[in-house]
Amino acid sequence: MANTWLPPAEYIATLPRATAYACLYFTDTQGRPFQLRATYETGLWQWPGGNMDPGETPWETAVRECREETGLVHEGEPRLLGTHFTSDRGDHWPANHIGFIFDGGELTDAQIAAVVLDPEEHSEYRLRTLAEWEREMPPGNFRRLAEIDRARRTGTTVYVEAAEEL
Known part of the structure; x- marks a missing residue:
């Protein structure tokens, strides 16, 4: 089979679909993660x-997004704690999702x-310990939270891959 060069637009059409999101992970001064209820x-x-x-x-x-959803204006420098990959979930989200x-x-x-x-997007916010969040969240979502929290505490960067999340 001979290699056939495709123009970029045609080649891109052969690749898997993916969407991307980005967010900020906050804690309070006691180290409790801050989250919003969708x-x-x-x-x-x-x-x-x-x-x-x-x-x-x-x-x-x-x-x-942080400014739109909470009114908080974040002025710090970018520090990536982690990336998150979720596989195409069919009708629920018909593309890979990269965070x-x-x-x-x-x-x-x-x-x-x-x-x-923003009441269109979130009904409340909470600050809880990891143990409290674990009781409140589905296991896959909590695992992502725990990994990101660990990255923050250790100064590392993590990669979290999951297909079972909400």
């Missing part, structure tokens, strides 16, 4: 973030008190 899926807790818009970098997406989770740092009590949620 309005569109019962029991789904997530970090401030969302899907990338055309022309955005992952970092720009994380900062923009970039950045370190948002520690929120002060004043910053937490100033959070204003």
Whole structure:
């Protein structure tokens, strides 16, 4: 079989589909992870973030989405804690989904008190210990949270792969 060169547009059409999201991982000064409850899926807790818009970098997406969803304006430097890959889930999400989770740092009590949620997307926020989050979240989602928290505490970067999540 001879190698046949394809023009870029034709070659790209042969590749798997993927979408990308980016978010910021925050804790309070006691190290408790900060998460938002999604309005569109019962029991789904997530970090401030969302899907990338055309022309955005992952970092720009994380900062923009955080501002839109919480009112918090993050001015820190990008530090990637981890990437997350979820396989194509058919009708639920018909493409691979790739995430970039950045370190948002520690929120002060004043910053937490100033959070204003977008009611179209999130109904509440909570700060809990990892043990408390484990009781509240599906195992795959909690595993991602625990891995990202570990990356933050150890100064490493993690890769989390999962297909069983919500």
